[in-house]
Amino acid sequence: MAKVISLINLKGGVGKTTLTVALAEFMAAVYGLKVLVIDIDPQTNSTVALIDEHEWKRRNVRGQTLLSVFKDSVNKYPVFSADEAIIKDVSNVGGGIKGLDLLPSSIDLIEFQDEVLYKGKGVTQDSVMQLRNAIADRINEYDMVMIDCPPDLGLFTQNGLLISDYYLIPVVPDILSTYGIPQIVQRINRFKKNTASKISPLGLVVSKYRAQASVHKGQLHRLKSSAVKLGYQRVFSTIIPENNQSAAAMDYSASYQNLQEKYSYNRPYQEYRQLTEEVLKYVKR
Numbered sequence: 001m002a003k004v005i006s007l008i009n010l011k012g013g014v015g016k017t018t019l020t021v022a023l024a025e026f027m028a029a030v031y032g033l034k035v036l037v038i039d040i041d042p043q044t045n046s047t048v049a050l051i052d053e054h055e056w057k058r059r060n061v062r063g064q065t066l067l068s069v070f071k072d073s074v075n076k077y078p079v080f081s082a083d084e085a086i087i088k089d090v091s092n093v094g095g096g097i098k099g100l101d102l103l104p105s106s107i108d109l110i111e112f113q114d115e116v117l118y119k120g121k122g123v124t125q126d127s128v129m130q131l132r133n134a135i136a137d138r139i140n141e142y143d144m145v146m147i148d149c150p151p152d153l154g155l156f157t158q159n160g161l162l163i164s165d166y167y168l169i170p171v172v173p174d175i176l177s178t179y180g181i182p183q184i185v186q187r188i189n190r191f192k193k194n195t196a197s198k199i200s201p202l203g204l205v206v207s208k209y210r211a212q213a214s215v216h217k218g219q220l221h222r223l224k225s226s227a228v229k230l231g232y233q234r235v236f237s238t239i240i241p242e243n244n245q246s247a248a249a250m251d252y253s254a255s256y257q258n259l260q261e262k263y264s265y266n267r268p269y270q271e272y273r274q275l276t277e278e279v280l281k282y283v284k285r
């Protein structure tokens with residue numbers, strides 16, 4: 001049975017995409033797992049971190065992206081084909097990592113959301129089940145499915161949450177970035193109550209950590225002591241430091257022979273490897 005993890009935070013720029021991509025790559029390349037990344041963010045950041053931008057454009061023109069999953073709800077004839085949309089063996093490591101697949105997103109989802117959804121019926125029970133209906137028969141081909149969410153709890157995120165076993169909250173430990181965490185937990189609890197989702201919290205991952213910053217130190221301490229009370233389960237003991245390599249690694253046009261080369265031989269390679277191990281330890285498989 002595949003285990004599905006959504007990476008979510010209502011705050012933008014906290015490292016959701018970077019962590020989704022790195023965890024998926026380490027799970028596939030180091031642990032030999034079969035992994036599917038679903039990019040449900042119209043910003044398409046994890047898509048263009050894992051495939052060539054021209055390739056994405058070609059697929060977008062042909063309707064081989066997540067957009068077709070949602071367009072099918074308003075089209076007379078469904079066009080989405082998981083076989084055609086899911087791209088096999090993606091990443092700029094080793095010419096593609098075996099067993100790491102991608103369901104790409106589309107920038108056109110933004111327009112779709114504005115035009116169809118908000119002029120129509122809003123987020124309905126049916127519209128939250130579109131992703132599940134579209135890929136239900138494919139998901140168990142995978143050991144792990146990693147969903148890169150946009151920084152909101154809109155239609156696309158809810159589609160991701162519905163098929164998720166867990167959610168992981170990447171967070172930068174500063175005042176503004178940690179402010180909304182109780183709201184995320186409460187709103188996902190409410191979502192779980194109102195839908196058939198089995199989602200539960202996996203924990204909080206601290207990213208872009210600056211050991212010299214007293215604010216970061218103080219917030220990290222607070223986040224650890226609030227884990228049970230606020231209901232996000234735990235703060236992972238592996239902390240991802242702020243580093244240039246993590247940002248550079250998202251540039252698909254650079255190619256690497258292996259993960260050590262992509263993520264530097266020491267930092268942040270070691271952290272991503274340890275974090276992957278920790279995540280897999282807590283996921284019940």
Ligand SMILES: Nc1ncnc2c1ncn2[C@@H]1O[C@H](COP(=O)(O)OP(=O)(O)OP(=O)(O)O)[C@@H](O)[C@H]1O
Binds near residue numbers: 150151
């Ligand atoms: N550990 C890190 N150290 C330094 N920079 C980082 C690190 N992780 C991510 N970044 C950079 O921070 C920015 C935001 O990261 P990322 O895109 O992963 O966040 P996000 O939460 O997915 O953002 P959004 O909400 O827009 O989807 C990017 O420029 C990325 O390259």
Ligand SMILES: [Mg+2]
Binds near residue numbers: 016150
């Ligand atoms: Mg992102």
